[in-house]
Amino acid sequence: MNIVVCIKQVPDTTDVKINPENNTLIREGVASIINPFDAYAIEEGVRLKEKYGGMVNVLSMGPPQVDASLREAVSLGMDEAYLLTDRTFAGADTLATAYTLAAGIKKIGNVDIILMGRQAIDGDTGQVGPEVAENLEIPHVTDIRKIEQIDEQGNIYLERMLEEGYVRLKAKLPVVITVVKEINEPRLPSLKGKMLAKKKEIHTWSAKDVEVNEKRLGLSGSPTQVVKIFTPPKPEGGKIFDGDIKGSVRNVLQELRASGILAGSEKGDE
Amino acid sequence: MNYFLTEEQQMIKELAAKVADEKIRPIAHECDEKEEFPAEIVKVLGQADLYRVCIPEEYEGLGGGVFEMCLVVEELSRACGGIALAYAASGLGIIPIILFGTEEQKKKYLPRLASGEIIAAFALTEPDAGSDAGAIKTTATPEGDSYIINGTKQWISNGGDASIYTVITLTDPTRGPRGSSAILVEKGTPGFEFGKKEEKMGIRGNATRELIFQNCKVPKTNILAKEGMGFMVAMKTFDQSRPGVASQAIGIAQGALDEAARYSTERHQFGKPISSFQAIRFMLADMATQIEAARALTLQVARSIDAGEKNIAKVSSMTKVFASDVAMKVTTDAVQILGGYGYMREYPVEKMMRDAKITQIYEGTNQIQREVIGMNLIKETLRKKK
Numbered sequence: 001m002n003i004v005v006c007i008k009q010v011p012d013t014t015d016v017k018i019n020p021e022n023n024t025l026i027r028e029g030v031a032s033i034i035n036p037f038d039a040y041a042i043e044e045g046v047r048l049k050e051k052y053g054g055m056v057n058v059l060s061m062g063p064p065q066v067d068a069s070l071r072e073a074v075s076l077g078m079d080e081a082y083l084l085t086d087r088t089f090a091g092a093d094t095l096a097t098a099y100t101l102a103a104g105i106k107k108i109g110n111v112d113i114i115l116m117g118r119q120a121i122d123g124d125t126g127q128v129g130p131e132v133a134e135n136l137e138i139p140h141v142t143d144i145r146k147i148e149q150i151d152e153q154g155n156i157y158l159e160r161m162l163e164e165g166y167v168r169l170k171a172k173l174p175v176v177i178t179v180v181k182e183i184n185e186p187r188l189p190s191l192k193g194k195m196l197a198k199k200k201e202i203h204t205w206s207a208k209d210v211e212v213n214e215k216r217l218g219l220s221g222s223p224t225q226v227v228k229i230f231t232p233p234k235p236e237g238g239k240i241f242d243g244d245i246k247g248s249v250r251n252v253l254q255e256l257r258a259s260g261i262l263a264g265s266e267k268g269d270e
Numbered sequence: 271m272n273y274f275l276t277e278e279q280q281m282i283k284e285l286a287a288k289v290a291d292e293k294i295r296p297i298a299h300e301c302d303e304k305e306e307f308p309a310e311i312v313k314v315l316g317q318a319d320l321y322r323v324c325i326p327e328e329y330e331g332l333g334g335g336v337f338e339m340c341l342v343v344e345e346l347s348r349a350c351g352g353i354a355l356a357y358a359a360s361g362l363g364i365i366p367i368i369l370f371g372t373e374e375q376k377k378k379y380l381p382r383l384a385s386g387e388i389i390a391a392f393a394l395t396e397p398d399a400g401s402d403a404g405a406i407k408t409t410a411t412p413e414g415d416s417y418i419i420n421g422t423k424q425w426i427s428n429g430g431d432a433s434i435y436t437v438i439t440l441t442d443p444t445r446g447p448r449g450s451s452a453i454l455v456e457k458g459t460p461g462f463e464f465g466k467k468e469e470k471m472g473i474r475g476n477a478t479r480e481l482i483f484q485n486c487k488v489p490k491t492n493i494l495a496k497e498g499m500g501f502m503v504a505m506k507t508f509d510q511s512r513p514g515v516a517s518q519a520i521g522i523a524q525g526a527l528d529e530a531a532r533y534s535t536e537r538h539q540f541g542k543p544i545s546s547f548q549a550i551r552f553m554l555a556d557m558a559t560q561i562e563a564a565r566a567l568t569l570q571v572a573r574s575i576d577a578g579e580k581n582i583a584k585v586s587s588m589t590k591v592f593a594s595d596v597a598m599k600v601t602t603d604a605v606q607i608l609g610g611y612g613y614m615r616e617y618p619v620e621k622m623m624r625d626a627k628i629t630q631i632y633e634g635t636n637q638i639q640r641e642v643i644g645m646n647l648i649k650e651t652l653r654k655k656k
Contacts, residue, residue, distance in 0.1 A: 188292065188293070189285065190319040191282060191285060191318065191332060192332075195281070
């Protein structure tokens with residue numbers, strides 16, 4: 001079984017600040033972590049390898065400092081680590097990111113399962129997984145809470161989380177799987193793993209090292225552009241209706257009709 | 271303060287802290303309330319390779335020493351002094367195997383202890399032999415290629431949970447302490463049973479049990495060092511393990527200081543946080559100073575033990591005496607700073623005060639430690655006079 005886990009390095013905070021001039025996150029002074037959902041993907045990758053053998057490698061696209069997150073992934077059990085880093089990758093939206101990651105996966109070659117978190121905690125789109133699958137022309141299954149088994153014919157049996165309950169699925173390998181946090185409890189790194197990770201060579205690939213069309217990379221390959229990022233203004237004012245309940249409710253309804261939010265007549269109100 | 275840790279030591283400390291914060295602290299209160307030993311923590315410590323830290327590399331360890339053990343014990347104890355004992359008391363059982371084990375004994379036990387697959391324990395104390403360790407009555411009678419062990423050991427940390435026990439016995443009762451021998455006994459050996467689980471004031475996340483030997487037969491090859499050297503094995507083991515108890519005390523004290531300091535900034539009285547009152551700040555200042563002094567002494571002694579310094583009994587005892595007294599004082603003051611809340615079991619500091627108390631008592635009471643320090647001091651003084 002050859003597995004690739006795709007991870008994203010994200011800021012270690014939910015209290016992000018935004019640079020109003022270029023609408024990007026201010027990353028200075030904020031520590032970086034592996035996207036928490038991806039940590040479950042790493043753990044699941046290690047467990048699959050423990051059960052079925054093979055290799056489990058980690059791949060990321062980002063600036064050179066992603067090296068630290070890749071080493072952490074190695075300390076958690078990844079065999080090899082690959083970093084796609086190039087100035088031309090910068091400013092990528094999910095489409096360009098997925099295109100680039102898919103190129104990296106093709107270069108690694110012979111991949112049976114691609115695992116990633118259901119979404120990143122900074123962008124929250126959840127698009128990269130399915131888009132990687134489209135680029136590779138293979139199936140994808142999202143929000144997986146359990147990998148039941150993989151049979152000899154190359155079928156994988158999964159449980160996909162729904163709002164209420166779950167659905168059991170069968171997919172044909174190779175497949176892209178995105179996982180939810182219910183899937184496992186990630187282990188802590190080991191000292192041996194950490195020592196190994198310190199010395200590990202991180203395979204670093206630029207745009208030239210992978211087969212890509214430069215026009216589809218980074219900002220130029222990104223049809224989605226962030227026009228503006230803002231914190232929604234807190235609603236102000238408001239009106240309090242107090243006094244006896246019946247009268248207040250009647251007044252609320254009147255007000256809603258007057259402002260056009262509610263249709264109909266007063267007849268049924270009583 | 272900067273203790274000039276190597277990159278590897280820093281890694282060990284950080285990982286131990288992570289285990290403490292993420293895996294131990296969340297269950298500390300419950301284990302204390304239920305008096306339960308959390309077996310799953312041994313698995314976590316094993317997976318993190320922490321048991322490997324002070325085991326030689328040739329036996330699948332990481333080749334650290336007393337210093338590294340202290341780093342781990344302090345971090346774990348910060349979250350729970352009781353659960354940390356699953357680590358520290360196993361260390362006490364591992365030390366005599368490292369110091370005195372034959373190649374065969376080391377090969378048999380150390381790799382499994384390194385992985386955390388099994389844990390160890392050390393058994394000296396008996397109902398009538400505490401500070402007067404020479405008064406032990408447990409016998410190991412030589413018979414052909416075996417020893418037949420009879421007697422009862424008391425208050426053994428990890429008792430029942432450990433798989434391998436270093437038991438101090440008398441192989442020749444006529445010679446008293448000079449007839450003592452340290453013998454390895456595996457759990458499950460016929461004639462070796464566990465007695466009652468003790469109900470304790472503190473360190474309740476660790477099981478303390480009696481070990482009962484009734485005609486328990488073990489091969490003669492299970493002896494550590496030689497017949498008659500049982501007390502030497504025990505004393506040399508304690509010389510190395512006492513800084514570990516000191517670090518347990520420091521960890522408990524640090525945990526209490528962290529709680530008290532944080533609380534002082536959140537608790538308002540007379541319209542201000544109580545940290546703005548000098549009465550509180552001075553208490554916190556003394557607590558922090560004492561902890562740092564205890565840590566500096568302990569880590570420096572640990573370093574000199576690892577560097578192979580001889581005659582370490584005096585300084586080793588100093589670490590235990592000083593750090594455990596600091597822990598008792600600091601945890602008592604932490605309860606005082608938290609006031610009524612501090613006295614409630616819902617808040618963590620009263621447990622820390624209960625946990626701290628044992629560090630003044632076990633592995634040699636502080637009174638015995640002072641005897642060791644005093645006697646060595648007088649010996650040195652007399653030597654100078656000559």
